[in-house]
Amino acid sequence: MTAEPHNGPKHRSIKTHQSDSTSSHARGHETMEDDDLRQWQKYKQNVKLKVLEEVQDHLSEILDRTLSESVQSSFHVKSTANGKTAKKLSSRSQRMDDGKVFIERASLLDELFEISHIRTIYHMLVLEFDLLFFAFGKLGTVTWSWGVMFLYTLCVPYYTLLFWSSYYHNFPSKVGLSLVIGLILSAIQTSVLGLFPIYMVVHHQLPPASRFIVILEQIRFLMKTYSFIRETGPAIIKNTPKKGESPKFPTFSSYLFFLFCPTLIYRESYPRNSHIRWNYVGVTVGKILGCLFYGYFILVRLCIPVFRPETNQPFSKRTMVLAVFHSILPGIMLLLLCFFAFLHCWLNLFGELLRFADRMFYKDWWNSTSFANYYRTWNVVVHDWLYYYGYRDFLWLSNRRFRTAAMLSVFIVSAVVHEYALAMGFGFFYPVMFLLFAVFGVAFNFTMNDKRQSPAFNVIMWMCLFIGQGVQVCLYCQEWYAQIHCPRTGDGVLELLMPRSWSCSYQK
Template identity: 35%
Template sequence: MSPNSHSTNTITQNGYKKKTTEEKIHPKSQTLREKQFVIRNSVLTDLFEKVPSVVTIQSVFGATTISLFLSIILKDYLEIGEVTLGIYLIRAAFRKLHIAALLWICYLLVTCSIFYVFQLWAVVRLKLITNRKFIKIWDRSWSAALLVFYILCFRTTSTLVEYFKLPEASSAIILFEQIRLVMKIHAFVRYNAERIVKYKPHTEQELTWAKFNQYVYFLFAPVLLYRDEYPRTKAIRWDFVLARMGEVIGVIVYQCFIYHRFIFPSYKDFGIRKYTWVEVLAPALAENSVPGVLILLAGFYVTLHSVQNLFAELLRFGDRQFYKDWWTSLSLAEYFRTWNIVVQDWLYAHVYWDVYQLTNSKIAGKLTVFLISVVVHEWVMTYIFGFFYPALSYSFLTAVIVSFIKIPKFRFSNLIFWYLITFGSGIINSLCTLEYYARVNQPASDMSSWKHYFLPRWYTCDCIV
């Protein structure tokens, strides 16, 4: 089916078809709301190109950032005779990048081989489609094998990160890429397996077969829902590509500067000397809130705008709604729905909907989405930093609980939303930094003990007066 085969007046702002009257009256008869891909820019791209006021705000932010950098450079030079902008963090975090690159190539080759493994399953199934008993055994065996493959992917990746002792940025690249490729594999298999299963031989029904070049394009395209074809733009704008590449480099430098100048100094001596509770809590509750939200905004911009648009432009991928205007949210629930449309679409189609079909329970579907999100986020954080510290999960759980509270929307709802985001960002960055320096400056005596991984070191090292 062509992605543009439906009339645009039946498509919602999220890119999904509107519910029919029958689906509204009988919710249990609903079918999967299929994502409709259309050519459109990212929200910020349109704002920067078409709204002069937003361009002015962008210029003001850029000018104040440059002024901040220059003032700190001048201050450091006059006081200590040298300039340190946190560039050392880039060198430290991206060490062993060549190993990460080699591992990524191996992951990509394995992912490409899945196409031919899937073809094996499909060809055998189609040839023996009349043998229902064999088909049932065949399908269940391969479903189990696929599940084992997913588990092995996560286990192998965590083992390799530990074995090569990859630093933070290099390990993050491998961990996130492995998650992305697993999500791609599942989307491809789920979408095409349904074609095979629903195919009826000896009828006029035509079986559409995915091609390898379509699969490879999907692996690199900034989308997690598989389709044989996507809307494509006419040409690559190389000035646009260079601008996005410059943003990626600039944001990395910017984030390292924020950590080096504002967040790390609060706790870098923790474990070397005794801290008071005021010294521990003041940065977390107040001082690091603004730097924390700057890290959050920079991370959003580079991940969901710069990188996604970079690959979209190189591949001429047309639908660039990677996020919505989440910054206008009036609640955390609205924020969760609009922050990351790419992952949101995948979770809806391949987690929430499948669980809903099995259990006929929307609560079960939402709970499964939440649990998978928490587990995957904590798995990533654990192997990036080398220890388990669920500060992100606690914050995420709190945010989800708050999002279920029905709060009337009023004039200052967006202000309250931004305060919660700012406060939570400061808490997360502060607690993770505190735990990191506690483990570096006061390592546990028994590094092999389970307590070393699961108990907060900042609390057990007796470093607080």
């Protein structure tokens, strides 16, 4: 009882002291936050004032210059006019009488673009086309190379086959004649359509887009030539002419039409439209140019800023994953652009100009629930060639006993051709496309087959396309800059085949 009154005031004083210290600590913390807030606001205000001062100073200079030029021009007009008449005329009537006065001056936007902040906005919105001009450079060499390949494809296979057909049925050794003619034609094909384009691309160091033009045309001429020989040769062998008659052979005009029509399967005649829709031609050309510009915009704004050397970071799993995810959006956009620009617009343009009526260049691949159906419907033009001259001929040679091997052979051929086109176009060997086709493509073809009908598999297919395109764009862009900043030091086989991005390390 006596201890409670004795300790009571002391206990209350301690509580009072604690509460005062707590409140003072809180007030101190709030004061620090207020100071930080005031400093931040003061910093923003200073930045705003600096920007406004810079813009205001530049605008004041422009305004002063414009006013001084206006005063000088007005003084010049007044001095040349009659004194008494000039005093009576107003400024408006003076301009009407004397006409427009031309002086040396720049456009207002050119003046504004000298301000760093406005110039930054300009670079964000406006594209420079230096990269586009570089990519399509040396078009004279490209045109000359294409002309040589076209003239060869137009004349040599046609007249060689015509010569063979005229002697085949009367020659004592038909197999010997066919073997000799085949070997000679194969040697010439290898030289002109095989080695010549490679020499032109490598020797003249063509830029990327020009490289792709030469290489893709090389592949197209080879596929067209093979189809013509494959379709015409067996027909000549089966149809033995009567005595005194020459063997039936395709006309030169039908072969010339085949070289330009949008198909890789040769026929002597195709279904034709009655007329050309020139409005459709003009709109299609505009779409192709729009796709070209849009693809260039994607590369410049979404790919180059991520992979250029100034933004390069040391390689790690984290940076690799981030780079792949950065590349998914531009990758799938470029895939859709290539599909629309080439398989729809480009092939329909030539189909319309040549009145080619069969326009089924693709099917509804976007609704595919299996990769097997996707491969069949994505590019019907190439699929038809691979099916008739790869898969079906393989089954015919094997007496229909090795369907799986026939399918694998088609995948391998397609993967090799795709990788060859990319390697020659980019100028380096990096077998990303080959692995996606020959490994993952084969695996998905057998696992996600035509039995998969659920819409969920369509979602899986699109997810695989997104990731696959992101991986391709990421790895090829990294290798492109690595080849530039870490060039090869030798010409060994390992040096040529080893990707430079695996060992190249460059920083700003």
